Amino acid sequence: MRQSAIEGVAGVFGVSEAAATALLIGSRWSLSAEEVMQNDALFEKAANLLLSVSTHSTQPPISVVHLVHTASIEAECPICADKEFLETLECGHAVCAACWKSYLSLKILDEGAALVSCPMAPCNVAVSPAFVANLVNNATAAKYSALQLNSFVNDSPSLVFCPAPDCQNAISCPAAAKLPPPSSILPAHLNSIIPTVSCSCGHSFCFSCSLPAHQPAPCGLIKLWLTKCADDSETANWICANTKDCPKCSSAIEKNGGCNHMTCRKCRHEFCWICSADWRGHNCSTYEPNTKATTDQERSRASLERYLHYFNRYANHDQSMKLDAALSEKIALKIVEIQEKCEMSWIEAQFMTEAKEVLLASRRVLKWTYCFAFYLQKNNACILFETNQEDLEKAVESLSGLLERDFSDVAQIASLRAQVLDKAVYVSHRRDTLLNTTLGDLKEGKFDWVIAK
Numbered sequence: 001m002r003q004s005a006i007e008g009v010a011g012v013f014g015v016s017e018a019a020a021t022a023l024l025i026g027s028r029w030s031l032s033a034e035e036v037m038q039n040d041a042l043f044e045k046a047a048n049l050l051l052s053v054s055t056h057s058t059q060p061p062i063s064v065v066h067l068v069h070t071a072s073i074e075a076e077c078p079i080c081a082d083k084e085f086l087e088t089l090e091c092g093h094a095v096c097a098a099c100w101k102s103y104l105s106l107k108i109l110d111e112g113a114a115l116v117s118c119p120m121a122p123c124n125v126a127v128s129p130a131f132v133a134n135l136v137n138n139a140t141a142a143k144y145s146a147l148q149l150n151s152f153v154n155d156s157p158s159l160v161f162c163p164a165p166d167c168q169n170a171i172s173c174p175a176a177a178k179l180p181p182p183s184s185i186l187p188a189h190l191n192s193i194i195p196t197v198s199c200s201c202g203h204s205f206c207f208s209c210s211l212p213a214h215q216p217a218p219c220g221l222i223k224l225w226l227t228k229c230a231d232d233s234e235t236a237n238w239i240c241a242n243t244k245d246c247p248k249c250s251s252a253i254e255k256n257g258g259c260n261h262m263t264c265r266k267c268r269h270e271f272c273w274i275c276s277a278d279w280r281g282h283n284c285s286t287y288e289p290n291t292k293a294t295t296d297q298e299r300s301r302a303s304l305e306r307y308l309h310y311f312n313r314y315a316n317h318d319q320s321m322k323l324d325a326a327l328s329e330k331i332a333l334k335i336v337e338i339q340e341k342c343e344m345s346w347i348e349a350q351f352m353t354e355a356k357e358v359l360l361a362s363r364r365v366l367k368w369t370y371c372f373a374f375y376l377q378k379n380n381a382c383i384l385f386e387t388n389q390e391d392l393e394k395a396v397e398s399l400s401g402l403l404e405r406d407f408s409d410v411a412q413i414a415s416l417r418a419q420v421l422d423k424a425v426y427v428s429h430r431r432d433t434l435l436n437t438t439l440g441d442l443k444e445g446k447f448d449w450v451i452a453k
């Protein structure tokens, strides 16, 4: 993409690739050869730019000349005054290899320049990556190319680098331009879409703020929420404890999977891990406000309870995601077992892996719905949101429970597989419904927000 932009512009203007790169960096990569060719006004603008390209408006313009073959000549170096073989740049200025090396290293390694110009000031002819590669070591040449790529990605509104550690991919999202960083949270920011992209390395993240994928909560809310949670990290430690007592017989129960539907080993009591209520017929995703609070103390207690309600569920799904992810190894073993015992093909046995992916992606959405709901004021859109949240929550927990079932009974495997597949389809459907409805309502500005100033 970057290379074709350079070649295209170099072709249109009949200039070297270094010159075209200079032009593109100067125009913040906003030119494409096709656009220039099709539009006379743009051609004129680009031609003018060519005469006075600058990397940043504060720097002197970088001029551009047609490609002249570089040559080595023996003469006195204008920098160190030694008699040496000199390397000539397109502009005709020549310095010795040692001076080139120290000049280029200074510019590229120390100053991090995406575009290095001729060392003979005030000449501003750009030095091409190919010219650089002939004079410096591989690491420095690679750094120069990387700096140029960086400037390309950072100045392209539809490109970002994947934030995963060790991943060098740049991801394009033509549908979404990077949003300006919200200095304060304005309703307009909250009503924007949340562009989410997936890198081929497997990482999925928000195109706008580069945090891990956080739909349906807008970027602005995420920042507020994460700051608030960081201030309350002790609460988080308390909530993320992995053992609790059975509400009926008080025997300790350890949570070793993501599922929040607990069954006590001792008394078979079924309860909700999050709120400890009886599992049957209970709904705990919606917060029921304490309306009787009248004194300041009661009100501040009610506001803490409200926060804990949402934080508890947010933290639980976060924790469950980690436990579900740890399930992967167990699932891999189960797949081998199922294949051997049931003569199932490898493809057929993949249903566990597919269902786990659905589970993880849906839990992530569910987790962020609690951040979202914390900042919502009750209105019709909010009530619809909570209904969708409750439906998704139930679907997710039942899929989670299915995946923790015992898959060793050969007679049961076919029916269990059908159940898992059905449930996974249902969960995906619930998740899509929640996301589509919520993102639509966001765009139309149907939500009212509670944001403490």
Ligand SMILES: [Zn+2]
Residues within 6 Å of the ligand: 077, 078, 079, 080, 081, 082, 095, 096, 097, 098, 099
């Ligand atoms: Zn020299």
Ligand SMILES: [Zn+2]
Residues within 6 Å of the ligand: 089, 091, 092, 093, 118, 119, 120, 123, 124, 125
């Ligand atoms: Zn020069």
Ligand SMILES: [Zn+2]
Residues within 6 Å of the ligand: 162, 163, 164, 167, 168, 169, 199, 200, 201, 202, 203
């Ligand atoms: Zn990546």
Ligand SMILES: [Zn+2]
Residues within 6 Å of the ligand: 194, 206, 207, 208, 209, 210, 211, 214, 218, 219, 222
């Ligand atoms: Zn974001």
Ligand SMILES: [Zn+2]
Residues within 6 Å of the ligand: 246, 247, 248, 249, 250, 251, 264, 265, 266, 267, 268, 269
């Ligand atoms: Zn019990």
Ligand SMILES: [Zn+2]
Residues within 6 Å of the ligand: 272, 273, 274, 275, 276, 277, 282, 283, 284
């Ligand atoms: Zn509950």
